[in-house]
Every structure is written in C-alpha cells, then in structure tokens.
Amino acid sequence: MLLKVTNLKTSFHTRNGVVRAVDGVSFVLGAGETLGIVGESGSGKSVTCYSIMGLIPQPPGRIEGGQAMFGDMDLLRCGPEELRRIRGARISMIFQDPMTSLNPYLRIEDQLIEPLLIHEKIERSSAIKRAIAALEEVGVPDAAQRIRSYPHEFSGGMRQRVMIAMALITKPQLLIADEPTTALDVTVQAQILELIKKLQRERGMAVIWVTHDLGVVAGFCDRVLVMYAGRIVESAPTQQIFKHPLHPYNRALQKSIPALQAKGAELYTIPGAPPDLARKPEGCAFAPRCEFAADKCRAGEMPLKEAEQGHATACWRVLDGEIKL
Amino acid sequence: MPDTFLELRHVKTHFPVERGIIFRRRIGTVKAVDGVSLHLQQGEVLGLVGESGCGKSTLGRTILQLVPPTEGTVILAGRTLNELHGTELRQARADFQMIFQDPYASLNPRMTVYDTLAEAIGSHRQVPAVEMPARVAALMQKVGLPPRAIKKYPHEFSGGQRQRIAIARALAVEPKLIIADEPVSALDVSIQAQIINLLAKLSREMQLTLIFISHDLSVVKHIADRIAVMYLGKIVELGPAADVFEKPLHPYTKALVSAVPIPDPERERQRQRILLLGDPPSPMNPPGGCPFHPRCSHAVVECKTSVPSLDEFRPGQQAACIRLKEIS
Ligand SMILES: Nc1ncnc2c1ncn2[C@@H]1O[C@H](COP(=O)(O)OP(=O)(O)OP(=O)(O)O)[C@@H](O)[C@H]1O
Ligand SMILES: Nc1ncnc2c1ncn2[C@@H]1O[C@H](COP(=O)(O)OP(=O)(O)OP(=O)(O)O)[C@@H](O)[C@H]1O
Numbered sequence: 057m058l059l060k061v062t063n064l065k066t067s068f069h070t071r072n073g074v075v076r077a078v079d080g081v082s083f084v085l086g087a088g089e090t091l092g093i094v095g096e097s098g099s100g101k102s103v104t105c106y107s108i109m110g111l112i113p114q115p116p117g118r119i120e121g122g123q124a125m126f127g128d129m130d131l132l133r134c135g136p137e138e139l140r141r142i143r144g145a146r147i148s149m150i151f152q153d154p155m156t157s158l159n160p161y162l163r164i165e166d167q168l169i170e171p172l173l174i175h176e177k178i179e180r181s182s183a184i185k186r187a188i189a190a191l192e193e194v195g196v197p198d199a200a201q202r203i204r205s206y207p208h209e210f211s212g213g214m215r216q217r218v219m220i221a222m223a224l225i226t227k228p229q230l231l232i233a234d235e236p237t238t239a240l241d242v243t244v245q246a247q248i249l250e251l252i253k254k255l256q257r258e259r260g261m262a263v264i265w266v267t268h269d270l271g272v273v274a275g276f277c278d279r280v281l282v283m284y285a286g287r288i289v290e291s292a293p294t295q296q297i298f299k300h301p302l303h304p305y306n307r308a309l310q311k312s313i314p315a316l317q318a319k320g321a322e323l324y325t326i327p328g329a330p331p332d333l334a335r336k337p338e339g340c341a342f343a344p345r346c347e348f349a350a351d352k353c354r355a356g357e358m359p360l361k362e363a364e365q366g367h368a369t370a371c372w373r374v375l376d377g378e379i380k381l
Numbered sequence: 382m383p384d385t386f387l388e389l390r391h392v393k394t395h396f397p398v399e400r401g402i403i404f405r406r407r408i409g410t411v412k413a414v415d416g417v418s419l420h421l422q423q424g425e426v427l428g429l430v431g432e433s434g435c436g437k438s439t440l441g442r443t444i445l446q447l448v449p450p451t452e453g454t455v456i457l458a459g460r461t462l463n464e465l466h467g468t469e470l471r472q473a474r475a476d477f478q479m480i481f482q483d484p485y486a487s488l489n490p491r492m493t494v495y496d497t498l499a500e501a502i503g504s505h506r507q508v509p510a511v512e513m514p515a516r517v518a519a520l521m522q523k524v525g526l527p528p529r530a531i532k533k534y535p536h537e538f539s540g541g542q543r544q545r546i547a548i549a550r551a552l553a554v555e556p557k558l559i560i561a562d563e564p565v566s567a568l569d570v571s572i573q574a575q576i577i578n579l580l581a582k583l584s585r586e587m588q589l590t591l592i593f594i595s596h597d598l599s600v601v602k603h604i605a606d607r608i609a610v611m612y613l614g615k616i617v618e619l620g621p622a623a624d625v626f627e628k629p630l631h632p633y634t635k636a637l638v639s640a641v642p643i644p645d646p647e648r649e650r651q652r653q654r655i656l657l658l659g660d661p662p663s664p665m666n667p668p669g670g671c672p673f674h675p676r677c678s679h680a681v682v683e684c685k686t687s688v689p690s691l692d693e694f695r696p697g698q699q700a701a702c703i704r705l706k707e708i709s
C-alpha cells in the first residue's frame with residue numbers, strides 16, 4: 057500500500073457558511089496503480105488532491121479530520137519542512153491550470169531545474185541536460201532552444217507539457233494529476249499517457265488522475281472513484297464503472313458524454329443544479345436530481361458499501377436491490 | 382460567395398523569437414498562423430481543431446485584432462478590420478467577442494455577477510440606471526443562470542456556471558461574432574453538454590456567427606456546421622462537420638480522429654490508433670513541402686518539396702494533400 061486515505065474531511069469557512077468541500081473520502085492506492093477520479097465540477101476532486109499535498113489555504117480552508125498515510129507518515133499531520141521534502145521529490149502534482157504553477161517571470165529552464173537543484177543537489181549544467189531531456193520526452197520540439205523561453209511564449213498545451221515534465225523530472229513514487237491533459241490535443245495526449253505508463257512499468261509509480269475525460273479513464277485507469285458533492289458515490293474497477301454502473305449519478309454522467317451521443321439532437325444533460333455545499337440536503341445529495349429517488353433517500357447517512365467484490369456504491373436503493381440501473 | 386460575413390485572405394501571424402538581455406537579436410520566427418483563407422456566412426458555426434500549438438488561439442486573436450496580422454486581411458461585414466485604428470477599431474470591437482478556456486481567470490474576482498454584466502452592457506450603450514436590473518436579468522435568463530445568482534462572486538460558482546457568466550458577458554454587447562477558445566475543455570461532461578446546447582441555441586436564435594476552438598473533435602462535431610483542421614499554422618482540411626469526422630480526407634485528420642479516446646474500456650483498449658511518426662514539428666523550423674510530411678505514413682519524395690494547396694475533393698470538403706486520390 058502506497059497511500060491510504062481515511063475519512064478525509066476538508067471545509068472552507070466563508071461568509072456564506074461552512075462549505076463542506078470534501079466530506080468523508082476514503083480510498084487506497086497501491087504502488088504502480090492508476091486511480092481515476094471523476095465527478096461533477098465542484099464535487100471536491102481538486103480539494104481532495106490539495107488536501108493530500110498539504111496545499112489547502114488555511115484559512116479559509118480547514119482539514120476537519122481524517123488520515124492520509126503515505127508509508128508510515130500521515131500527510132495531513134506532518135510539518136511544513138517534512139512536507140516540502142516529500143513534495144516535488146516523492147510525490148508530484150500537476151495542476152489544473154498551468155499558469156498557477158508556472159512563474160511568468162522565470163524562464164522555463166529555471167523552473168524545470170529548480171526541483172533538481174533542491175532535492176538532488178546536482179550541478180546546474182547536468183540539471184539543464186536532464187531538463188532538456190524531460191521536455192523532449194513530453195514532446196516539446198526544439199527543447200534545447202525553447203527551454204530559454206518564458207511561459208507566455210508557449211501555447212496552452214505546451215505549458216501543460218512543461219508542467220508534466222516538471223512533475224516527472226524528480227522520478228516521484230506518486231503522481232497526482234489534476235486534469236493534466238485538458239489543453240492537449242488527442243495525439244499529444246496519447247503520447248503523454250504512453251510516457252506515464254512507461255514510467256509506471258519502469259519505476260512502479262502510482263498515479264491519481266483527476267479528469268472529465270471518460271475516454272481517458274476508460275483507456276488508462278485501473279480503478280475509478282466517482283465523486284458527487286464532496287463524497288465518493290461509487291468506486292469500482294474501470295470496466296465495472298462503465299459496463300455496470302451502480303449509482304444513478306454515475307449512470308447519468310455516462311449518458312451525458314457528448315462523444316457517445318448522436319449529432320443533431322439536443323444533448324442529454326443531468327437535470328437540476330448541483331447542491332450548495334454550505335447547505336447540503338439531508339440524505340443523499342443527488343436525490344433532488346435523481347429519477348430513482350424515494351423517501352428514504354432524503355434522510356440519514358449514505359455510506360459507501362460494497363455491493364459486489366471490489367465494487368462499492370452509496371445508493372441505498374441499489375444496495376437493497378430495489379432498482380436496477 | 383453570396384453573403385460572406387467573415388473573410389480571411391492569406392492571413393499570416395508571425396512572432397519573432399529573440400535572445401539576449403542587452404542586445405536582443407532575432408534568432409528565428411514562429412509562424413503561428415501561416416496563410417489562412419476562409420469564408421464564413423452569418424450564423425455559421427465553424428469548429429477549429431488541431432494539435433496544441435498549431436495556431437488556433439493565435440488565429441482567433443488575429444481575427445479579433447488582439448494581435449495584428451503580419452500579412453493578409455480580415456474582413457468582417459464588409460469592413461477590413463486590420464486597417465482600422467483607434468476609435469474605429471474600438472467601435473468595431475463591439476461586434477465581436479471572445480470566450481476563453483478558463484472562465485475563472487477571465488472574470489474579475491471582486492465583481493458580482495450583476496456588476497460584471499452591468500459593466501459590459503454599459504460599455505456598449507447608454508442604459509438608464511433604472512433599466513439596468515431588467516437588462517441584466519434578461520441576459521442571465523438567456524444563458525440559464527438562476528436569478529438568485531445575481532449577487533454572488535465568481536468563486537462561489539462551479540466551473541460551468543462561471544462559463545455561463547462569461548458567455549452572458551460576451552452577449553451583453555450584442556456581438557455578431559463570437560470566438561470561443563476551448564470553452565468546455567475544463568468542464569464535466571454534463572456541463573459540456575449544457576454549454577454546447579446553449580451556444581447552439583444562441584447561434585440559431587440570434588444568427589450569431591461562432592468559431593468554436595477545441596482539440597476535441599467529438600465535442601466539436603455536435604456544434605459545428607463545418608470543421609477546419611489546422612496543422613502548423615495552415616488549414617489542412619475543411620468541410621461539413623459530419624464528413625470531416627466520419628470520412629476524413631487528410632492523413633492528419635485521420636490520425637486525429639483515430640486518437641479521440643472512446644469512453645468504453647473494451648473498445649478503447651482494443652482499437653487501432655494511427656500513431657504519428659516522429660516528434661511534433663517545430664513552428665520555428667517548419668518542414669518544407671507539405672508541413673505534415675515528416676510524420677505522415679503516406680509521404681513520398683514529392684511531399685518534401687511541393688506545397689499542397691487546399692483543394693476540393695468531395696462537394697464542400699477540401700484537403701491539402703497531393704496524394705489524396707491514391708490514399709483514400
Ligand atoms: N478557497 C475556497 N473558498 C471557498 N470555497 C472553495 C475554495 N476552494 C474550493 N472551494 C469549494 O469547494 C468545492 C470543491 O471544489 P473543487 O475545486 O475540489 O471541485 P472539483 O471537483 O475539482 O471541480 P472541477 O471539476 O470544476 O475542477 C467547490 O464547491 C468550491 O467552490
Ligand atoms: N506572444 C507570443 N510570442 C511568441 N510565440 C507565441 C506567442 N503566442 C503564441 N506563440 C507561439 O505560436 C504558436 C501557436 O500558439 P497558439 O497559442 O495559437 O496555439 P494553439 O493552437 O492555440 O495551441 P493550444 O491548443 O495548446 O492552445 C505556438 O508555437 C506558440 O508558442
């Protein structure tokens with residue numbers, strides 16, 4: 057076991073109340089494994105990753121409880137010095153928005169070699185060689201020349217590739233990738249997925265992959281967590297998530313994939329609006345939008361329970377055998 | 382062409398690449414857009430796809446005169462935009478708007494939805510203060526934002542709702558042309574579908590001309606009437622959306638279509654991809670002849686020297702490849 061997250065709770069204390077962004081999330085990740093996290097915008101995917109990385113701004117954020125064991129260390133409780141040593145060396149993260157983690161005033165070169173100078177204490181000239189090789193690996197043409205550029209001189213997709221190179225350059229054991237390929241075209245994306253798979257085979261690197269692209273999940277992830285309103289509502293091997301959904305939200309999500317819908321007609325979308333996380337309804341948070349909701353869905357806790365070997369759902373009606381999806 | 386609304390004639394946008402701190406010297410040129418010609422009719426939706434760095438955003442920004450073209454002309458509703466200056470250009474700007482990929486970065490975090498939209502409406506025309514709330518409300522309704530959202534700040538919204546605010550702001554000046562640069566890439570699939578439905582409805586109802594930039598062909602095919610495929614600053618294929626997606630002509634389009642991930646684990650893991658040979662090209666030293674030839678499995682000697690022109694191969698569908706007849 058490389059990472060074991062138990063009952064993680066993170067909230068934001070705002071003038072509109074307490075936003076319970078992550079509300080009891082548990083999962084495990086083995087070495088070399090690829091875990092996909094999918095779910096609605098605002099369901100807590102990024103906050104889950106930031107919490108593990110110790111990157112929640114406090115205040116307004118607060119880790120209300122839980123554990124994130126990385127080896128024998130609880131990431132939620134280690135000190136800033138310890139965290140800095142782990143971050144960027146043993147755990148790397150690729151962020152949703154490339155511009156938030158690239159410094160606009162520094163050349164790409166200086167940003168790429170920084171983790172090497174800090175964590176590996178190697179010489180500048182050999183760090184630059186490694187940096188150029190890392191850029192070439194993620195498909196930046198003319199790497200030796202363009203490494204001297206500033207971020208604004210790169211296209212959106214190229215900045216994203218720079219971030220990926222930066223995350224991989226220290227050979228981490230765990231890569232947390234938050235929508236890492238949203239700005240990439242499909243051919244480059246395929247190339248980067250291949251590169252990451254290769255690193256996983258060679259080094260046993262584990263990957264947490266947050267994405268809206270269910271096509272990438274289908275081809276790349278071993279297991280998938282589906283999140284809704286700060287909770288995991290379904291967890292299963294990839295095949296099962298697609299072939300045999302056990303939560304109505306997951307089913308509705310699959311139905312709304314534009315790629316699988318016919319051209320011409322209006323696209324299917326999930327009715328209603330996502331819940332206000334500061335005022336979550338009692339019971340299942342998806343109930344107000346769920347075509348299968350019954351009275352019992354609107355009260356009590358909805359814990360994630362195994363319905364089949366390795367396949368868990370938080371839908372009572374499915375667990376009790378009342379509905380088939 | 383009878384009622385051409387937007388016309389591009391041989392548009393080129395090049396950026397100098399410079400080195401040196403005190404004596405900056407030019408060491409090369411990035412040919413981000415390199416000779417694009419295009420006609421669009423009013424109300425038409427054009428999907429613009431292509432590899433990262435191929436020049437999609439730059440083309441969009443050039444059309445809107447956010448960067449000046451190095452060569453060529455952009456004609457919108459009979460006016461040559463790149464010859465306008467100062468006030469004229471500012472006035473013409475009201476006719477076109479851009480929507481960006483990251484709605485959070487493009488909205489002012491300190492302004493409520495009301496302030497954002499009221500400012501945009503006010504920048505376009507004089508509206509008496511008493512009428513403003515009704516105008517804002519109408520705009521919000523058009524994009525499907527609930528009235529209670531009016532006093533909220535951007536960070537209190539989900540990505541999809543923020544994108545709706547950005548779209549509402551773009552619509553506030555009653556533009557005739559909108560360029561949407563990857564407007565749904567960062568959104569979950571249900572919201573992607575909502576935004577596509579919304580933009581499709583607006584283009585239908587308001588005769589809005591729309592250029593929809595994306596790298597995801599499977600999304601573009603839903604909204605676009607025609608799709609243009611770019612490679613290294615040039616359009617390599619142009620045609621009706623369904624034809625380009627289902628019967629692609631150019632070898633690059635074929636590779637692009639074959640790489641679109643399918644949300645189905647069995648099909649996704651078994652299917653054949655057309656893998657592109659070699660590395661993505663450098664826009665600083667683009668290959669001679671056909672820009673795609675170093676990565677093309679159909680390339681012959683002639684492809685290294687002769688520059689293919691965009692020719693019609695099927696009705697309405699054009700591609701720039703000298704071997705089209707042999708390979709299709
Ligand atoms: N600094 C903050 N202050 C207040 N609320 C916040 C803050 N950061 C995040 N949130 C809230 O936490 C919730 C979860 O956000 P998160 O960014 O994790 O969503 P996500 O699942 O990553 O969504 P997306 O797919 O759009 O990236 C959202 O409702 C968001 O508004
Ligand atoms: N201001 C600039 N200075 C120098 N080069 C630039 C500038 N803006 C863009 N470029 C270069 O022009 C080329 C085209 O960039 P552009 O942003 O148009 O690509 P794109 O097709 O939108 O890519 P993406 O899908 O990654 O957003 C890239 O090689 C980029 O590095």
Ligand SMILES: [Mg+2]
Pocket residue numbers: 101102103152234
């Ligand atoms: Mg996120």
Ligand SMILES: [Mg+2]
Pocket residue numbers: 211212213437438439562
């Ligand atoms: Mg772009």
